[in-house]
Amino acid sequence: MSHPPMNTFRDRLSGIVYGGDYNPEQWPRSVWHEDVELMRAANVRLVSLGIFSWSALEPADGTFEFGWLDEIMDLLWSNGVAVNLATPNASPPPWLAEDFPETLMVERNGVRVGVGSRGHFCPSSEVYRDRSRRMARMLAERYRDHPALAMWHIGNEYHSHCFCDLCDDRFRRWLQDKYQSLEELNRRWGTSMWSQRYSDWAQVHLPKPVRGWVNPARELDFARFNSDIQLELFTRERDLLKSITPHVPTTTNFMQFFRLNDYRRWAEELDVVALDIYPNPADPAGLAKAALQYDLMRSLRAGQPWMLMEQAAGAVSQWPINLVKQPGRMRLGSYQAVAHGADAVMFFQWRASRFGQEKFHSAMLPHGGQNTRTWQEVLALGDELTRIADVATARTHAEVAIVWDWENWWAVEGCAHPDNTYNYADVVSSHHQALWNAQVAVDVVTLSADLSPYRVLIVPNQYMMSEAQQAAVRRFVENGGHALISYFSGIVDQDDQIIPNGYPGGLREVIGAHIREFSPLAPEDSVAVRAVAEQSLVDDAFAATATRWQDDLITESARAVAVYTAGELAGQPAVVDNALGAGHAVYLGARLDQPALDSLIRAVLDRAGIRPVHAAPAGVEVTERRTADRRFLFLLNHGQDKATVRLDRRGVELLTGQVVDVGHELVLEPAGVVIVKSPLA
């Protein structure tokens, strides 16, 4: 895996890039001129253009209208705005659906969707593929030498999930490639269960509705296939574009907590990672969850800076009730992305639409125009970001890693589990929240990554583990690492088959304990947990409440850290600690309340000698980015009150230009941001 820097992109767009999606086809030409004038005012330097322009560019099969796009490309460039030009495959025009109905997506229940929205294509249709590549080719050939062309934005938020006959065929071929023989498929899908054995490839289909519980192995492979088939759409267009514009970087926009695509595989194929994120302002955990997504985006390509491609300037319209971002919070969230490695701050979209599905999704330029708080904040941020241009290209240094794994996500939320209310995103988020509360730097990895850079590894509910991954955890610990592993980990292999040797088959020696049975708690029940005296990990006062889950855990080489105080498992360990080689594995056999999880993870960090990036009050997010000779300290006050931080270094506060010395007391207003640039010690 190599992650080449985005040289071409950097040539044109140094510093922190600012901009947004631009949809001029929704507006008359008179508005275009106001647009570019206001873009200049706001310091907009890049717009994503043409994402939904297919029907405007090709109103009928083979009939093209590029004149308006030529004009807008020129207009933008003449105003200093570069273009992240889209291939418009995300929303094929109505004529494609009418002329070739097989290009339309089919839902699991067999309903073929129609036009009038977006993302309605079948990813397997050769007609769709042909027409979307023809469009991509024409765009590349037309604008290959246009000075505004800075990047390719291939498609948009790929999210098809098609169950049509074409996909059925393609899934079968995907399976043939994977398994080679039908016997191998039978073995790994467990078809000896419930008489599912296939005797001919023609019998193998994608998962249509069934009478009863679904085959989890087939569901898992279909999830893998669905991610792959869409990635193939991306890579085929990318290869085509690269053949014409080899120096123009390519990306597509990822989504937050998006289950359908294994973005780790996708990131391999991109030149730069780009994220669309819309945290719900009504979710109090929204900011820590955003930090998890940002750490993930940075980690997907080995720490390479990424682009915040879409965020909302204010409210969105997708939730039941859509709260606005309070004053200063859009700015704060933008800096949060930069603090976690973003080199671009962009929005959906430049100007609020007058019609359609997203007219109440806020924009940089609201319906109320310049006479709005949102526009004033957009203007101010565009100006301010120029002051931190030096931050661009700086990297994050983390000694802590947390596991986020799409394959595990697909598997652990499968059917007929001990806890069928399980939510992987929530569980990983609660573990990441503990790290966020501890103000340490975190990378987001899988167990297939190189774990050697890390001293602490957090493994939340890694139900599915290949043999190599089992070995990787063991090696990590034996080599001196500190692992914290949560319940329902190491249970099945990559085919969703139970790993033998008693639970957790894949981790038994690592955690020095085994589980006799899983013992979930009724939703209304909880059990108190308290520390064992004289264990060496947590404070003796450690206390927790377990809900939803308990393991019936029996120590082998491990020592109990905390035990249940009531119920059938009273006296049995809820947390154990196992010394293995030069390291330790801590295993958590229950779901604990957040403060207890915070304490436990802080204890693991302490033992590993991991310190906060900088001392700061609770609620202040602290990160650091470094270049070869400089470091940038980010302090972000997410609280509702002022916060004071006594600085541990000297440097320059970039947003004010103030020189600050060791011991200086920085006062952060609510939603306040401080960025201190210092020489690398």
Add this chain to the structure above:
Amino acid sequence: MSHPPMNTFRDRLSGIVYGGDYNPEQWPRSVWHEDVELMRAANVRLVSLGIFSWSALEPADGTFEFGWLDEIMDLLWSNGVAVNLATPNASPPPWLAEDFPETLMVERNGVRVGVGSRGHFCPSSEVYRDRSRRMARMLAERYRDHPALAMWHIGNEYHSHCFCDLCDDRFRRWLQDKYQSLEELNRRWGTSMWSQRYSDWAQVHLPKPVRGWVNPARELDFARFNSDIQLELFTRERDLLKSITPHVPTTTNFMQFFRLNDYRRWAEELDVVALDIYPNPADPAGLAKAALQYDLMRSLRAGQPWMLMEQAAGAVSQWPINLVKQPGRMRLGSYQAVAHGADAVMFFQWRASRFGQEKFHSAMLPHGGQNTRTWQEVLALGDELTRIADVATARTHAEVAIVWDWENWWAVEGCAHPDNTYNYADVVSSHHQALWNAQVAVDVVTLSADLSPYRVLIVPNQYMMSEAQQAAVRRFVENGGHALISYFSGIVDQDDQIIPNGYPGGLREVIGAHIREFSPLAPEDSVAVRAVAEQSLVDDAFAATATRWQDDLITESARAVAVYTAGELAGQPAVVDNALGAGHAVYLGARLDQPALDSLIRAVLDRAGIRPVHAAPAGVEVTERRTADRRFLFLLNHGQDKATVRLDRRGVELLTGQVVDVGHELVLEPAGVVIVKSPLA
């Protein structure tokens, strides 16, 4: 728009008409004779006949059996019962479905429904149209001279919502008629959004399931089309009947809070409005909601008396739990309809069915027969209504109007709005409840109506406003009217496109303020609101609680009436008051609790000089109907306790015959009714 009086109907059925649906085909002939005997006992004067008789009249295509209907028509007439004869198109017979499957309705998901219920027809099918018209013609020709024939009941509760290919074709033609050119459709549907631009009419379809959010403009047009196509079914049958029986009035039965049909357009085509209403006895707001529906029915045809066509004598069977009407409450509800302009009190149905889907829906004659409370109350009411025959044809005089607009309903509950939990019926009902609590007379209008008769206009959340409607509100205020407009009004035009000029584009000058952004509140949050000192509208003690919604409202020419006391908008106005020309517009930028909304609306009424119809304690409904020389005061005690009203006029209490003078203290029992006839002062 002209609303001719129902002369033919009046010729036969003076006074307050009493009766119900009659389904003799469910019973042997022996029962028919008991039926007519008991109808005479109950003073039943009109029955709706034949609504579900198609398969009994035409058991196979072209095979007719009218003998039983001849017999029942004669039997009824010979017992003094007139007939509201139905064309039985609401439930085509099984043979039509079997011989012509394309006559069956298709759900949005593509499932074609089967027989065994009702309303299962495709409104576009020419076969269905032909066979239902043939039946209508045969009925008209057969009974044109029958003395019992008093009215035509065309169809029943039209509620089809079909997504079949025939409807798809017809929708396309409807759009071609409306837009003439495809470019116009593209512009007004906003198809430049998400690449939806059509390049050929063949690409335009009704809204099938899509992958993502729906196009709101297409949904809106499909709602309009669906109402129109069903109205077309009605008008085609009506024209046919009129050609044969020109003097027989026609109607069809409307439903309460029914979203599919724009009954305002429908009412134009009827001779008399008829309503089916089943308030849930478990809903404490049920009575005020019923009053809103009754005011609406009266207003649909400019105050012309209407028919309460269906109500339940007791419990229904459609709710999860079906409560009975407590003693006296069926009587009270019947008088409530009359108090709001009804000249008929009818029921579904005469005799409770022994089988089928509605066997537990109560009837005038229950399963328990004459030995039931329900029958006793039905008997008593039939007798009593003869005492108020003079009320018939009297009109209501209202100086207050409230807006209820189907097009707005369709639009304001669209997808991807700031508040996607919004319920238009509840919001309008809460505004009407305030008027009901204030005991004033109210008409129900749209902004396209002649507003000149009114001094107060209540505009609840009129999200969608055409330019003409915007101008109408302005003119109303400038001419001295008092308008109360609630939040999320004046936002989009008739194509669901944002009206430029900042929110609310359509009302900014009228309310003398603009909104920088919508600022919904989380469901669990609320913000206190209090009056501004020395404003002239509400009492200084006015206080309210805002939930769900806040506007970030900036006054221009308006003055603040009440402000938020906390939150990000603390100190900003929640209610503003703008003097414009000779009138005032009060704008409410938040959702207030009911008592506060009551106070605010009462303040607006007071300033406009609107007085209650008659002084009465809370919980007593007060209305008045007038003829050229008389007026009828209705006092209805909805409370659980006695209420006393000191009369402001002299007259005769119609139900007792007692002469009453000014100052007389009328004592109303719980569920008590008093009707005082006086000369018009």
Add this chain to the structure above:
Amino acid sequence: MSHPPMNTFRDRLSGIVYGGDYNPEQWPRSVWHEDVELMRAANVRLVSLGIFSWSALEPADGTFEFGWLDEIMDLLWSNGVAVNLATPNASPPPWLAEDFPETLMVERNGVRVGVGSRGHFCPSSEVYRDRSRRMARMLAERYRDHPALAMWHIGNEYHSHCFCDLCDDRFRRWLQDKYQSLEELNRRWGTSMWSQRYSDWAQVHLPKPVRGWVNPARELDFARFNSDIQLELFTRERDLLKSITPHVPTTTNFMQFFRLNDYRRWAEELDVVALDIYPNPADPAGLAKAALQYDLMRSLRAGQPWMLMEQAAGAVSQWPINLVKQPGRMRLGSYQAVAHGADAVMFFQWRASRFGQEKFHSAMLPHGGQNTRTWQEVLALGDELTRIADVATARTHAEVAIVWDWENWWAVEGCAHPDNTYNYADVVSSHHQALWNAQVAVDVVTLSADLSPYRVLIVPNQYMMSEAQQAAVRRFVENGGHALISYFSGIVDQDDQIIPNGYPGGLREVIGAHIREFSPLAPEDSVAVRAVAEQSLVDDAFAATATRWQDDLITESARAVAVYTAGELAGQPAVVDNALGAGHAVYLGARLDQPALDSLIRAVLDRAGIRPVHAAPAGVEVTERRTADRRFLFLLNHGQDKATVRLDRRGVELLTGQVVDVGHELVLEPAGVVIVKSPLA
């Protein structure tokens, strides 16, 4: 109806049979040998084999692989394990679906399900029937003389519910058989309602989706048909097997509270009843509900011992959260089944699967192997059951019967009822809970059974009653029986048509009262009920709370037992008592709280002279089984505390071997079991 004893089965499997489902096709041969060794250790004597083996036995149409089954049959027999051999029709192989798509089940909405789960067949398909019978024939012919063959397990948990065209045809023929003439169908389906009259058999279809409420009579007949068509699958295979192995008993496994199949009709066709039951450990009423199911299974074949065919050794995986069975509770539940007449204690399944939909469903041998609590308890129970071998074949003697009737279940939960939240299983369970709390023996019957053996008859909400059933209740009371009948009984006949004569038409003379109307209560409301002074049934202190339902009940010959103290029905009776002939009918016109229902039913039992099986504290379940000369007393402590029982007889405590005398104080630990064998007095 004759219920021959299972002689052949007894020949081979005396005592209490122990074992479980065995799925060797999921495991390599090496595991088979460990399996049989551990089976011996656990005293396993019977395994259900081959339930899901079709695709392993016939991997392609007409290609057979019986070698592995030969081998496992021999291996089992050589280790003393007999085989309950399955015909594997429950899960046809993928080739059948691929070669004959019409064999796949179609859901009501028209979606044809695919393979990958189980139960996906169309019961009407001749191809499916042919192939499944061919397989059954080959199994019977191959193993007819195999010594291991002890029983036939035909299919598995029949639960198809198919709406395809083949079923549509077959349903039509079923209706033709039932009604002979279309006029009769029209009359009994009430097709004069809503114009549903059929004029040709071709118009008659199974109930596809409709626009509105469904025809209840058609739904009811389709429920009958669906049970019948599946039973036909069973009987055709059974006839085939009997023709080849006439002496091998046949069964299929029933499910708990399973609505689709009328197991009473099914039981006629079986040699022995078998039950699969998975009470949710999180349901506090789970044990009493289990007792109801056990009493039902025993009663289905006139008291003949039955088989607990499947239970879980620990947790299942089908609930949202799956709790484990706490220590001792699996043993307790197993004895509970025996206490209610089971002669077999079996599990699903022997060894926990490594893959597929049920891998987290617990097994006798868990993933953790012998080093688990579950296995230790399985081992111990297998040993212990040998001590109570004498219990086998003993019968239960009950003088109390409760009605459980599938036809009523289908009807009473129909649409458009006064209470549409009604749950028949819950209501019958609450009545049975009262009997369970009273510690009396109970049979479970319909009103078509011979009621003469009983002194008390509990009739919970028997909405549907044929004329014969109405007469049976009357005869039961007149002959000296004591009936307790709950509200909404005797309302409709077997066609779901209201029985004339006022509510409850079918029971009016029996209960000596009539109901003017049903008066449900809002979910949040309740009304207090208290005893009438000097009535002779309940204690004067009797008090109850009514929720959901009240009858407006008027006594005729009956006397009021308890009355409402508030609301519109204040002073009217909630419970009445009618002396009729030599007996009494108590009618309950409301839904009472459980303690009040307990009191009322205890009062009825007392008056009938019904005593508990044995005095014991609350929470101790008490049953007795008898042979010609012995009786076995079962005492099961379901509580969390110790319980003491002073014995009323002498005998031998079978589990300990201790001789015990009258007055001996037996101390039952929590989850403790005592079984005392005594001579029959």
